[in-house]
Amino acid sequence: MGDLIDQLRTGLPAEAVLTDPDVTASYAADMASFCERGAPAVVVLPRTVEQVRHVMRTATALRVPVVPQGARTGLSGAANAIDGCVVLSLVKMDRVLEIDPVERIAVVEPGVVNAVLSRAVAEHGLYYPPDPSSWEQCTIGGNIGTASGGLCCVKYGVTAEYVLGLDVVLADGRLLTTGRRTAKGVAGYDLTRLFVGSEGSLGIVVRAVLALKPAPPAQLALAAEFPSVAAACEAVRSIMARGHAPSLLELMDATTVRAVNSLTHMGLPETTEALLLAAFDTPAPAADLAAVAELCRAAGATEAVPAEDAAESELLLQARRMSLPALERLRPATMIDDVCVPRSRLAEMLDGTAAIAREHGLTIGVVAHAGDGNTHPVVCFDPADPDETRRARDSFDAIMALGLELGGTITGEHGVGLLKKDWLVREAGPVAMELQRGIKAVFDPLGLLNPGKVLDPGLDPDLGPGEVRDPAAGGAGE
Template sequence: MDDLLAQLRAGLPAEALITDPDVTVSYANDMASFCEAGTPSVVVLPRTVEHVQHVMRTATALRVPVVPQGARTGLSGAANASDGCIVLSLTKMDRILEINPVDRIAVVEPGVINATLSRAVGEQGLYYPPDPSSWEMCTIGGNIGTASGGLCCVKYGVTAEYVLGLDIVLADGRLLTTGRRTAKGVAGYDLTRLFVGSEGSLGIVVKAVLALRPQPPQQLVLAAEFASAAAACDAVCRIMERGHTPSLLELMDRTTIRAVNAMANMGLPDTTEALLLAAFDTPDPAADLAAVGELCTAAGATEVVPAEDAAESELLLQARRLSLTALETIKSATMIDDVCVPRSRLAEMLDGTAAIAGKYDLTIGVCAHAGDGNTHPVVCFDQADPDESRRARESFDEIMALGLELGGTITGEHGVGTLKKEWLSRELGPVGLELQRGIKRTFDPLGLLNPGKLF
């Protein structure tokens, strides 16, 4: 420990090092349940690329593991510390280096908050679409590490589609630049995409070139109530089959609706089994909402309510944004799953999840990015009750198994971390797992970067 601190201090300012155990323990884990976390030796808060390079050179020389972190809002344990590691918190590298309206790019450091970037580019008539529910807290570096999504993915896509280039500090301290600033480019293997979603296991992102879009018109939202989740999912299929491109298509089940009402008195219909929210940011959103409203009615909606203006739209969206927070009030702990299935099998996913909740006698609420099939079953349980905790973990595993059975994936946007390691091998298969481990060895032969994650 003394040698580690001495070498770190040789290339870092004093304020970049945290060694007080009462403080370093607060950096031990992200927001995931059932994910073990170790005790870090030291927390480093670099402000420059050179600081990060010095940390990695020191770690390589002394064979000390390094766990990179952003805001620790993740839900898979990907940012959890390992015993004796250096926690490399990148939150102080938070500068927006460039916003270029002609090239439609932003160049940022990893610690920039998602909402901060969104507002900054918005002032110049531009739009950065990826918007995770934690967008007011999460960092761009963390978004890149987990390939985050958000409410708007159904139309605009996920983080990976907006990362054009990266500056990466490798395990041995070398600086690698990948990708481009241009609209097109196919030179060599796509290393940029390789790093997106790698959860800090291949290198440390220290700069990102991000694609921007023109700011779309103000969206309008429609709410449709259904007597069953299957009817709501039928409406989703009809909307997508007819070629509509909503900017948002979200679903809340009865458990989620009741939780939101209990927490925030939103006045949502407690008697409905599913609530579908659709939004359009087209030149004539009212016309699009009317067309979608007809499809919802045809699918069995008991009531369809289109918003008349931005204020009404925001009120409807607030209910969806409160979903996870509201479900967290039901019990002392939650496990938030992240299973994505083909849209055509969304109803089977929701019905299967309800059956799993009944089997294990648990409250499991589901909110979903219905437009892209990404469900978030939230298992609510009493952490102080060993039997209920066991049932929660078993139900979580059954939900992931159901997702794979339906042709889906164990994670649409939260990542693997430690929470889903064993499930990653089931999804990839032995050949895929072997190749991915080989890639890890190429970039990190000593296994120092975020050890114990993914594999």
């Protein structure tokens, strides 16, 4: 590794090249359970596009794998290091380069934190809607890599719908510009969308042009209590079928509600089997909430109480945002699933998950972006107990299988990473997998970029310096 370190230092400042094993070990993994992690040879923290290009040129010349990282808040193992790799952390590239209120765009570097961007554009009367639960920590580059969503997806959509253009450093160090700054544009294949959700396996995003919206009015929220998950899901169906456009429509099951109360002492109703939160940022949110409250009562809600003001609304939304930290306190570890199903099958998904919890003798709390059918079953377990760990893994797989059986997808917003590679094969099928491997081979013929993630089987051991994998031959190891 001496040559690697020396060559990296020719194009990077000394403080940007970390080799202390105790330090590099802290960059080894994201927040996913059940995912292998390796020991990186070095961690680099570039601040410029040219420094990223230098890293990739060096890695290509020496045939060293590169694992791109943001804030490591991901939940699929996509940012996990492999032995001997270069971890390319982009957190120091954290500038908001431009905010244009006329074009309604922002131009940012990948290390910009989601919440920082949101506050910056708000000063111009604009709004960047994608808001993952980790928005105070996660970076825009990571959001793009995993095509992340958030609480407001039901009305405003996910990250992919806001990425207009990208600057991407390719595996060999070339710089590619995709997309546009204009409101419309259909020139050629949509390479921008190809990179969104690719988890750093096709290239390194170093700049993004993001679409913005005018800032909406402050939203008002409503909390509705239900005696069953089925009744809450029937309310969701009614709300969507009647044409309502809530800015948020979230569901918390009884396990989650009690966990949040235990952590925050918010006084949420522990007698409920399902708590539905709806919010509107329309010009007349009170009227919208009143209509939704009636639909909730018709579906069987025992209470449907609108917030009186924005502060009370924010308190309700904070309860939802605290769901994961609250569930994490129940056992030493959690495994967070991310299965999205048609809204019409949402009740079957939640009831089926409860049955899986009983079958495996585990606590599994569920929070859901109910408006778009995206469920997050959180499996709570003790990794020090081998039997409980096995049951946790089995329950995770059973939940994935249930989602596919109900016509859903294995991931709505967390990505595939290491965690769901086998499940991607089951969902996509052989033809799609063949084409995806072909795309990988075109962009990364040596298999250097985030090897082993999503679908790439990793580096080809038969390749020597100066050789590239034949794209027609498919991935290594096939």
